[in-house]
Structure formats: C-alpha cells, structure tokens
Amino acid sequence: MxxxxxxxxxxxxxxxxxxxxxxxxxxxxxxxxxxxxxxxxxxxxxxxxxxxxxxxxxxxxxxxxxxxxxxxxxxxxxxxxxxxxxxxxxxxxxxxxxxxxxxxxxxxxxxxxxxxxxxxxxxxxxxxxxxxxxxxxxxxxxxxxxxxxxxxxxxxxxxxxxxxxxxxxxxxxxxxxxxxxxxxxxxxxxxxxxxxxxxxxxxxxxxxxxxxxxxxxxxxxxxxxxxxxxxAEFIGETNLVEGVVEAVQGQEATVRLRSGAHIVSAVSGSVASGQPVFLSIRPERVDLSETRGEARNCLETEVTDSVYQGDHLRVQLQNAAQPLIAKLGRRSREFPPGTKVYAAFSAGDCRVIAP
Amino acid sequence: MPMKLAKFAFASLTILFLVAPLIAILPLAFTSSVILTYPIPSWSLRWFEELFTADAWRRAIFNSLIIGTGTTLLATVLGTAASLGLRNRLLFFCGSIRTLFLLPMVVPAVVLGVGMQVLLAGFGLTNSYAGVIIAHTVVAVPFVVVSVIGALAGIDERVELAAQSLGASPATVFRRVTLPLAMPGVLSGAVLAFATSLDEVVLTLFVAGPNQRTLARQMFSSIRENISPAIAAAAFLFIVATILIGLAVVLFRSMLAKRR
Structure with a gap:
C-alpha cells in the first residue's frame, strides 16, 4: 500500500x-x-x-x-x-x-x-x-x-x-x-x-x-x-503476571512465576534469560477443569467468586499470591467458590511483555 | 394569601415608580394650553404640528436621525470587530482589554465630555457632525461589545473549524457562518447604539455646535427657555419610536430563532 x-x-x-x-x-x-x-x-x-x-x-x-x-x-x-x-x-x-x-x-x-x-x-x-x-x-x-x-x-x-x-x-x-x-x-x-x-x-x-x-x-x-x-491493559481485559525469563527458544520463552510455576509463552519483542517480565493472559483464553489436561500451561488455582454476566461467566481465581480472571462461555461448567481447578492455556494464548 | 397580595402590591408600586415620569409627561403632549402644566384645558395635536413645522424642532429631529444613524453604523462595526478580537483567548491581557472597552459605560459623561471637547478641538472637529458622531460612538460601543460578545460565546467554535475544513477561507467563514450566527447580537447592539445616541445630552452639550442640535439637546434647552408642551410631544415621539424599534427587534429575533 x-x-x-x-x-x-x-x-x-x-x-x-x-x-x-x-x-x-x-x-x-x-x-x-x-x-x-x-x-x-x-x-x-x-x-x-x-x-x-x-x-x-x-x-x-x-x-x-x-x-x-x-x-x-x-x-x-x-x-x-x-x-x-x-x-x-x-x-x-x-x-x-x-x-x-x-x-x-x-x-x-x-x-x-x-x-x-x-x-x-x-x-x-x-x-x-x-x-x-x-x-x-x-x-x-x-x-x-x-x-x-x-x-x-x-x-x-x-x-x-x-x-x-x-x-x-x-x-x-x-x-x-x-x-x-x-x-x-x-x-x-x-x-x-x-x-x-x-x-x-x-x-x-x-x-x-x-x-x-x-x-x-x-x-x-x-x-x-x-x-x-x-x-495489553488498555485494549480489552488481561491478566498480568510477573515472572522471570528462564530460557528463550525461538518465538517462545519459558517464564518462572513467583509461585515457582513455569509457563511457556509466545514472545513478540526480544527478551533475554534472567530478565524480569510480565505475562499477559487474556481471560477468555483460559479454560478451567478439575483435572490436569493436555495443555502446555496449567496453573493450580482456587475459585474465589463467579459472576453471571449474561453472555459469559466471570470467574475470579487465586493462584498462590496471584489473582487471575477467567471468562467462560455459557456452555462451560460452573464452579462454585472454593473449588480447586486447573487454569489451562496454550503458549500462543499468552504473551511475554518486557516491562 | 396576604403574602401574595403584599407581593402584588409591592410589584405594582415598583412599576408605578418606574413609569410615573412617563405617565406625568405623556398626556401633556396632547394639551391645547401653551404652558406645560396640568390641568389640561382641552385636547389638541397643535404641539405635534409645532414639532414638525417649527424650524428648530424639525432640524433637531433631522440631526438626531443623522447622528443616530452614523453612530449606529460606526459603533456596530467597531464593536463587532472588537468582540471578534476579544474572542482570541491567547490575546495577552484579554480581560483588561475587555474592561477597557466597557469603561465608557461607567466613566461619568461629564468627564468624557470635557476630554472629548479638548481632543476634538485639537482635530478641528468640534461643531461638526463627525465630532458628535465620534463622541456618541464612544459611549455606544460598549453596548455593542457586550451584546456581540454574548452572541459569539454561543457559537460552537468547531462549527467554524468545520467550515474551514470544508474549504472556506477565513473571510468566507466569517461571512457565511460567524456573522449570520452572531446576527441577533449584532442587531441588538445596533439598536442599543441608536438608542444611546438618541438619548445622549451631556456629550452633545460639550461637542456639538448650534448646527448639530439633536432632539434631546433641543428638549433640554427649550425647557430652560420656554416651558412649551412641544417637549412633551417630542417625548411622546421618543417613546413611540423606542417601542417600535424594540418590537421590530423582538420580531426579527423570533423569526431568526424559528429558522433554526
């Protein structure tokens, strides 16, 4: 053009x-x-x-x-x-x-x-x-x-x-x-x-x-x-999670969270090992289940609240010290507060952002 | 209920207080007597006849119209231009300049009159129509400025920006957009300027010569020389003219408003 x-x-x-x-x-x-x-x-x-x-x-x-x-x-x-x-x-x-x-x-x-x-x-x-x-x-x-x-x-x-x-x-x-x-x-x-x-x-x-x-x-x-x-914060809603880059492999990076969990995520810019970064995870990309699934990334969380919003369910989760939000489609299961669930998402569903 | 009655009585008394002088003078315009006093012996139009036939009165009416028209044109153009300039918020001391424009409203007319006479004498303009028109314009401009600034404040600046973006040069924006939208304010300003000129005595006393006697000036001197009811007839003309102009403006403004 x-x-x-x-x-x-x-x-x-x-x-x-x-x-x-x-x-x-x-x-x-x-x-x-x-x-x-x-x-x-x-x-x-x-x-x-x-x-x-x-x-x-x-x-x-x-x-x-x-x-x-x-x-x-x-x-x-x-x-x-x-x-x-x-x-x-x-x-x-x-x-x-x-x-x-x-x-x-x-x-x-x-x-x-x-x-x-x-x-x-x-x-x-x-x-x-x-x-x-x-x-x-x-x-x-x-x-x-x-x-x-x-x-x-x-x-x-x-x-x-x-x-x-x-x-x-x-x-x-x-x-x-x-x-x-x-x-x-x-x-x-x-x-x-x-x-x-x-x-x-x-x-x-x-x-x-x-x-x-x-x-x-x-x-x-x-x-x-x-x-x-x-x-990430201005456009739409997102979960921002702090972490440190452990390794970079091509377009993907492994990030260690403060809770000790590891997340594999896509990278848009350039990051180096040892660099403190944010992970952006869109709430609608997060799936919840009571069993650990096949997904690359899986965080153990507990449901703290679940809000009915008409076209979707807004679920608040707590993972170690980190709060997370998931938006679930109407067809998905509902989880009462206190349920232990796994929050799963693929590497392409989150982004590494240099702070 | 008694409160309501008291309010009504108070309002009536206030209005009476304001219009009492008019009520006192107007009937005398139709007296047949040669002196300006009550009681009225019988009704007559002889003083209107006098007004339009006696040379001094005819000239006075004529002068008032010339000077009033001149003042209206000059004050409206200057006042509108000043108001447009005062819109520029970036202008340094904008507030002070605006106050300066309104100063003639509060400065005692006697002071202005003396100053004006000295100044106009310097330019050889005393005893001339131009001199009187200039003097009247000084006191009329503030009325135009107040009125036009009010009208301009009501215009959305973005309407003018839009006109520019659509291809209108600054002059065209003024002619096609700003002026038509400010027109009600400009008209009110013009009417106020004319009324100010018609009514002005003090400055006229200082700067006008015998050839520029206005109606107001003629009334002022004739009440000292001979208390003729022609004054009452002139006053009657004044009031009728003022009411007619006021009505015309109200009518015109409502017509403009309907078109919106």
Whole structure:
C-alpha cells in the first residue's frame, strides 16, 4: 500500500506541556487508521495538526509526498467530522451538505445532484429541507458524515464522531462507516478512546500513550500480540503476571512465576534469560477443569467468586499470591467458590511483555 | 394569601415608580394650553404640528436621525470587530482589554465630555457632525461589545473549524457562518447604539455646535427657555419610536430563532 500521509518526527508543546513527542506514523492510501488512547494522550492533537487547526512545534506532515505544514486548513481538502457534529445551525440539511461544493464553485445542477447522492448514501434524502436542530443526534452525525464525504476529499478525519451517541446507535454507525469506507475507498483517520470501536472499524490501530505511539498494527496484532504493558491493559481485559525469563527458544520463552510455576509463552519483542517480565493472559483464553489436561500451561488455582454476566461467566481465581480472571462461555461448567481447578492455556494464548 | 397580595402590591408600586415620569409627561403632549402644566384645558395635536413645522424642532429631529444613524453604523462595526478580537483567548491581557472597552459605560459623561471637547478641538472637529458622531460612538460601543460578545460565546467554535475544513477561507467563514450566527447580537447592539445616541445630552452639550442640535439637546434647552408642551410631544415621539424599534427587534429575533 502506497504511503499517503506521513508524520515525520512531530513534536507539539502547549506551553511547557509536551502533548506529542517525536512521533512518526505513516498511513497508506485508502487505509482506515484509528488513533486509540486515553484522553490527553495526544491523539486528538495529532488529528488537529493534520487538519491544520494546530501547528506542530517541530517536524513535518507530508501528504502525498509534499509537506503541508504551511498549507492553511481550507486548502488541505480534508473532511472533518467532530463529536459535536458541528453542523451549521442556520442552514438546512441540504445547504449544509452543499456548502463544501459551493466553496469549490461547482455548478448548481451538479451541486444538487451530488447533495442528493450524498444524502441518499446516509439514508437522509427525506430530510433535505430540515434544520439540523430538528434531527436526532444520529441523524445529525450522518449529515456531518455526508457533508465531509460529498466533496470527495483526499482524507476524512473523524474526532470521536460517535462519542455522543448511545450504545446501540454507536454500534450501528460503526458498521455503517466501515461499510462506507469499503465502498468509497477513502483514506480515514479516526480518533477514539473506545477500544472496541477501534477494533471493529480499522485496518490498523495506533495505540497512543503520553504523546507517543506504543504500538501500531492490525486489530488482531494489537489485541493478540500486545507489545507493551500499556497496550495489553488498555485494549480489552488481561491478566498480568510477573515472572522471570528462564530460557528463550525461538518465538517462545519459558517464564518462572513467583509461585515457582513455569509457563511457556509466545514472545513478540526480544527478551533475554534472567530478565524480569510480565505475562499477559487474556481471560477468555483460559479454560478451567478439575483435572490436569493436555495443555502446555496449567496453573493450580482456587475459585474465589463467579459472576453471571449474561453472555459469559466471570470467574475470579487465586493462584498462590496471584489473582487471575477467567471468562467462560455459557456452555462451560460452573464452579462454585472454593473449588480447586486447573487454569489451562496454550503458549500462543499468552504473551511475554518486557516491562 | 396576604403574602401574595403584599407581593402584588409591592410589584405594582415598583412599576408605578418606574413609569410615573412617563405617565406625568405623556398626556401633556396632547394639551391645547401653551404652558406645560396640568390641568389640561382641552385636547389638541397643535404641539405635534409645532414639532414638525417649527424650524428648530424639525432640524433637531433631522440631526438626531443623522447622528443616530452614523453612530449606529460606526459603533456596530467597531464593536463587532472588537468582540471578534476579544474572542482570541491567547490575546495577552484579554480581560483588561475587555474592561477597557466597557469603561465608557461607567466613566461619568461629564468627564468624557470635557476630554472629548479638548481632543476634538485639537482635530478641528468640534461643531461638526463627525465630532458628535465620534463622541456618541464612544459611549455606544460598549453596548455593542457586550451584546456581540454574548452572541459569539454561543457559537460552537468547531462549527467554524468545520467550515474551514470544508474549504472556506477565513473571510468566507466569517461571512457565511460567524456573522449570520452572531446576527441577533449584532442587531441588538445596533439598536442599543441608536438608542444611546438618541438619548445622549451631556456629550452633545460639550461637542456639538448650534448646527448639530439633536432632539434631546433641543428638549433640554427649550425647557430652560420656554416651558412649551412641544417637549412633551417630542417625548411622546421618543417613546413611540423606542417601542417600535424594540418590537421590530423582538420580531426579527423570533423569526431568526424559528429558522433554526
């Protein structure tokens, strides 16, 4: 995939506060990249710099090979969708969507045709003459979406666009946006703090923490192969277990836990023998049984609590000094508190993370 | 129940206190007598006739309209520009500058008047329309600033950012987005500026020459020279004009609100 956007050693200070630090990131043409991170991690600032609303303190932003630092926002040809919709309250839905086309001095007939098509794309053709205030939140955001897409911008930027919607609508919109991206093939940079949203929609996810990218990869990579402790904890839920590397064999390492038990685990980075590390074990990868099974890794534990959560059972376990959590499917057996069980998982179901 | 009655009585008395001067002067506009006193012998429109035929009064009305219009235009443009500038939160001493803009509201008019006369004399602008308009603008701008700042505060900054990203240059963003959204505030500011100019006496006394006598100034001097009921007729005109403008603004604003 040809690289289309490049952040080249971008640093941004607000006064003495460093919000983005020496950041490098490349985004391919037609790619859907999510910037995921907690609030204050610099992801929105990076988006604002790409849109031209903010200037980097140092570093270059390149679009299609050309530095755009000095190009003002209105000449960057990027559609922006905000969490607050940011529709023009004094214009009708149709006028809102026509606005970017008027700015490009297209003919009346072409504007009318493209507005109709753009509103049709988000199923809002019937609302063309309404005011934004007469629409629901989800409808307003769809208007904002079609306004940002109607002029076929080079990039579409979205700043937590679904944050103000309720859960059900948000999940529907996630699929709608993903579908639009596939149909139109437009490059999308999407900022969110919702990890499931990022996993659902993106080709690649960049995980932000304190102004830096901790990891960038496909949703599968950041979830299954977290590179750092922050990524493992921020995306989904995980069990982090302390240990020391005893041996490394290719892509696997043997780790001795404080309880003395040995775990064989996959490694994403590079670790050396004797190094203190964390093991990340996803709760849904843990199987429980009363007998020691065939699995590579098996820990003796005791059930301390079991919580019914509708689609799964959440079981709290205690292994020596180490608490563990397992998520069991509804088909699995239930264990009352106090039961001694074996927690089993394969080497590929856990990850060694250098602290 | 007695509490409710007491509240009602108190409210009525307060309102009466506020409008009593109006009630006192308005009927005299329709007197047939030549002096400004009660009782009214019989009803007549002779003083309105006087107002529109006597040279001094006609000129005064004419002057008030010229100066009021000039002040409104100048104060609205300057006040709106100032409010836009004061939106920039990065501006150093933003708070102090805002206070400075509002200062003419609280500085005694006499002090402003003296200063204005000295200053305008230096530029040779005393006894000119320009001088009076400038003086009135100084006291009218704060009303515009207060009103427009309020309106601008209600605009989501992201709406303007969105317009930029959609291809609108800063000038176009202002013309198509910011100004239309701030329009109710700008209009209220303009009306307040006009009302301020119409009503202004002290500064006018200091800077205006005999050719720039405004209606308010003419009323002030004629009550000292001869207590003619023409003053009451002029006052009546004032009040009617003010009420009409107020109604027009309310109507226009509700029209704008409905379009949203």
């Amino acid at each position: 040809a690289e289309f956007i490049r952040f080249d050693r971008i640093t941004k200070f607000y006064g003495p506060l460093c919000v983005v630090e020496n950041l490098a990131l490349g985004i391919g043409k037609g790619e859907f990249v999510s910037l995921l991170g907690p609030s204050g991690s610099g992801k929105t600032t990076l988006l604002m710099m790409l849109a031209g609303f903010e200037q980097p303190t140092s570093g270059n932003i390149l679009l299609d090979g050309t530095a755009i630092n000095d190009v003002p926002t209105h000449k960057r040809d990027m559609g922006v969708v905000f969490q607050s919709y940011a529709l023009f309250p004094h214009m009708s839905v149709g006028e809102n969507v026509a606005f970017p086309l008027q700015m490009r001095r297209l003919g009346k007939a072409e504007i009318a045709e493209r507005v109709a098509r753009a509103l049709d794309m988000v199923q809002l053709s019937a609302f063309v003459d309404r005011r934004p205030s007469q629409l629901s939140g989800g409808q307003q955001q769809r208007v904002a979406l079609s306004r940002a897409l109607v002029f076929e911008p080079r990039v579409v930027l979205m700043d937590e666009p679904l944050g103000a919607l309720d859960k059900q609508l948000r999940e529907q919109m996630q699929l709608d946006i993903r579908d639009l991206h596939r149909r139109l093939g437009v490059t999308i940079v999407f900022v969110t703090h919702d990890q499931s949203e990022a996993l659902t929609m993106s080709d690649r996810v960049a995980v932000f923490n304190k102004g830096k990218i901790e990891q960038i990869g496909t949703p599968r990579q950041v979830y299954d192969e977290p590179a750092t402790r922050f990524v």
